[in-house]
Amino acid sequence: MSDSRDDIYAEPLGSPGLFRFDDKVAQVFPDMIKRSVPGYTTIVAMTGLLAGRYATAGSRLYDLGCSLGASTLAMRQHLHFDDCLIVGVDNSEAMLSRCRSVIDTDSHDTPVSLVCADLQDVAIENASVVVLNFTLQFVPVEQRDAIINRIYNGLKPGGIMVLSEKVTFEDPHLDALNIDLHHQFKRANGYSDLEIAQKRSALENVLLPETLAQHKARIAAAGFGSCDVWFQCFNFASLVALK
Numbered sequence: 001m002s003d004s005r006d007d008i009y010a011e012p013l014g015s016p017g018l019f020r021f022d023d024k025v026a027q028v029f030p031d032m033i034k035r036s037v038p039g040y041t042t043i044v045a046m047t048g049l050l051a052g053r054y055a056t057a058g059s060r061l062y063d064l065g066c067s068l069g070a071s072t073l074a075m076r077q078h079l080h081f082d083d084c085l086i087v088g089v090d091n092s093e094a095m096l097s098r099c100r101s102v103i104d105t106d107s108h109d110t111p112v113s114l115v116c117a118d119l120q121d122v123a124i125e126n127a128s129v130v131v132l133n134f135t136l137q138f139v140p141v142e143q144r145d146a147i148i149n150r151i152y153n154g155l156k157p158g159g160i161m162v163l164s165e166k167v168t169f170e171d172p173h174l175d176a177l178n179i180d181l182h183h184q185f186k187r188a189n190g191y192s193d194l195e196i197a198q199k200r201s202a203l204e205n206v207l208l209p210e211t212l213a214q215h216k217a218r219i220a221a222a223g224f225g226s227c228d229v230w231f232q233c234f235n236f237a238s239l240v241a242l243k
């Protein structure tokens, strides 16, 4: 996987424009996400462990918003059945074409099918595991209920959904603290104040975080019996939901 350094927002841009998963972002994505999301490496690795535990023979595992396939590869490493299928979905062709080459260089056996599509249009069937690692946050809020409902309906009984998101806090003090700690994390990883400010502006109205309570309410309304946070660092959290 290419690890070119992310310097997309390093120079002053008249207007940073809207953040998009285009070729420029795809080129630096592994570096960008590691330096931007506290706990990313742990979340991806543990997604693999969870998948290994919940995958059942003959079932499908979905990686929704697969980008370059980090979670797909983590899951593939932990599968004990050779008749599973991993379905990676992303609506960015720039991401998916790179993802294809990443998967091609991986030596594990489970077949991987990569689909260029919007989450809204993807059928979820015969699933034991559905992963959304930092994807739902980019979907318009009004479309989110339908997606989570479809995931619930496509999961087999005993299946798991892993949902990782940037979150916001109802308490304004905690919200400000966690945003500030996240920016400190980015600074410690070599991003300048200009890079942080320009990316923040580009993500405005593109990445729409919700509170953990909003996520949990949506997940419960879809029918999931058990759901809780298994990982959190500042304003980034990951939940598991069990059918």
Ligand SMILES: C[S@@+](CC[C@H](N)C(=O)[O-])C[C@H]1O[C@@H](n2cnc3c(N)ncnc32)[C@H](O)[C@@H]1O
Residues within 6 Å of the ligand: 021, 033, 044, 064, 065, 066, 067, 068, 069, 070, 071, 089, 090, 091, 092, 095, 117, 118, 119, 120, 132, 133, 134, 135, 138, 139
């Ligand atoms: C932050 S990245 C996900 C990172 C990835 N899951 C990982 O663990 O490395 C978000 C991805 O979701 C994709 N995406 C955003 N909105 C989408 C949608 N409506 N349908 C399909 N993919 C979407 C983007 O193209 C991008 O590749």
Ligand SMILES: O=C(O)C(=O)C[C@]1(C(=O)O)C=C[C@@H](O)C=C1
Residues within 6 Å of the ligand: 032, 033, 036, 037, 134, 166, 199, 200, 203, 207
């Ligand atoms: O919130 C931010 O500042 C981020 O950079 C986070 C985030 C994400 O959560 O997906 C935003 C865009 C990129 O995909 C990488 C990281």
